[in-house]
Amino acid sequence: MKKVYDFHTHTLLSDGALICSEQIRHAQINNYGAIAITDHVDASNIDFILNSLNKFIDTEKKYFKNIEIIPGVEVTHVPPVIINDIARYAKEKGAKIVVVHGETIVEPVYEGTNHYAVRSKYVDILAHPGIISEEDVKEAASNGVFLELSARNGHSLSNGHVCKLAKKFGVKLLVNSDAHEPDDFLNYEFAFKIAISCGVEYEEAIEILEKNPELLLKRCY
Template sequence: MKKVYDFHTHTFLSDGALICSEQIRHAQINNYGAIAITDHVDASNIDFILNSLNKFIDTEKKYFKNINIIPGVEITHVPPVIINDLAKYAKENGAQIVVIHGETIVEPVFEGTNHYAVRSKYVDILAHPGIISAEDVEEAVNNDIFLELSARRGHSLSNGHVSKLAKQFGAKLLVNSDAHEPDDFLNYEFALKVALSSGLEYEEAIEVIENNPLLLLKRGY
């Protein structure tokens, strides 16, 4: 059975339904090879999130076999001008993956979030970037930042636009669940459907769900 890779999920530490142990057990059942826990953060809670997550990983990670558990954050709804500083702080304090909550079309994210996110060397993934501009996709390429094809209802509405520009400029894509509930976890077949429904050809979709995650993991996570 082919492995699933998911770099954008939420637990009870922010607005998810599951504690970390439950999160990882659900991921195991769905044959995840790697999962990042990326709870929502801003300046008010980033220390709490990272301290709690790293305590869980230090205590329990060794008991969950055959799955790579990656500590991360999703920087969410912050003023765009502080994205770089907050992403840097996250990396310095235990986050191995930094996701930015992009300018999804279904939430009132600050205009300029995408612009600042793709220009930070501390950012790994721009999640559900909505109607992202061609200029910002080019910057994502220049800074080796992955763009997300979201499996989450609402956020997924702009997947076709993101996929089109990614193909035009050579940006790397990932399919992520943005899981908040037990029913949100990906399986291989659904991840493939998300990629294909964005307008990718079959071989392109396979690259996104099988090969691109390995490129991210090669960064040392």
């Protein structure tokens, strides 16, 4: 059975439903090979989130077999001009993956968030970037920022647009769950359907689900 790689999930540390141990157990049940816990952060809670997450990983990670647990954050709704500073601070405090909450069409995200996110060397993934511009997709390609195809209701509405521009300019794509609830976790079959529904071919879907995660994991460690 093929493994799932999911780099965008949330726990009770922010607005998710599960504590970290539950999060990882659900991931195991769904045959995850790797999961990033990326709770929402701004300047007010970034230390609490990362201190709590790193304590969990230091204490319990060794007991969860056959799954890579990656500490991360999702920089969310911050003024765009401080995205780079928050992302840099997150990496200094132990985040292996920095996700930025992109300009999804279903939330009032600051205009300019996509612009600043794809230009930061500390940002790994721009999540659900909505109607992202060609200019920003080009910058993502230049700077090695992955773009997300979201499995989450609402956020997924712009997946086709994101996929089209990513293919045009050579940006690496990932399928992520943005899981907040137990029913949000992916399995490989559903993740594959998300990729195919965006208009990619079979081999491209395999690359998105298997090869691109390997590239990101190598960056983390």
